Amino acid sequence: MTMRIMVVEDDALIALDICGLLEDLGHEVIAEAADAGAAWDLAEDDKPDLALVDIRLAKNTDGGKLAQKLYDQLGVRSLFVSGSITDEFRKAMAAINPIGFLGKPVTRRTLGDALAAVH
Template sequence: MTTLRVLVVEDAAIIALDIANRVKRLGHEVAGVASTAETAWEKARETRPDLVLMDINLKGEQNGIEAASRIAEELGIRSIFITAYSDKEMKERALATRPLGYIVKPIREADLEKVLAAAEEEFLKGRRT
């Protein structure tokens, strides 16, 4: 198993802490935690994580889809989206950014483990090419 460095972006502090703890329990490293799109961009630039767990609905001017798009375009770092909402239009906009996965809240540890394992495979494949 490869240890992934994961940036957690979630505007609810208690949920962000829970996600970070779950990531660690699953054997990965938390590169940082951010609560806004702008902070996510800054932390991604500073810490260069392998991937971002990105909440779609963030407080502030930008949402998680916009933040993930910028991080992917400018830094080449892909995201796994997390959302409490699964409406079709939002999911289509999110999928247009080529995420590594998509999780609907409340997050089940089995779902997180599965999407992180798939991201790990994708990450390793990218290293080989």
């Protein structure tokens, strides 16, 4: 199943890598953003099927808060991709039904497995 995915990642090289993996897996990257404000504007303009979200974003913005807003207002679920995922963060995000949590670096296999679980 091809999904329309927004990538929210403040490291340009990691974002490029993730976009490449998503396209290799047959998905469409419809938007990229480095901070929560830009990501929200893009999601409002063209709602993605899901968002890949880093926790710590540019401009000191918070990926968790962004994911909460995407879910509450647009019904968009998030897959968190971050090097700083804690048990506390997992618990805090449980209410928004995240697709999952992936540590960095993400690989084609871990990303593919996480996305395959989405229905």
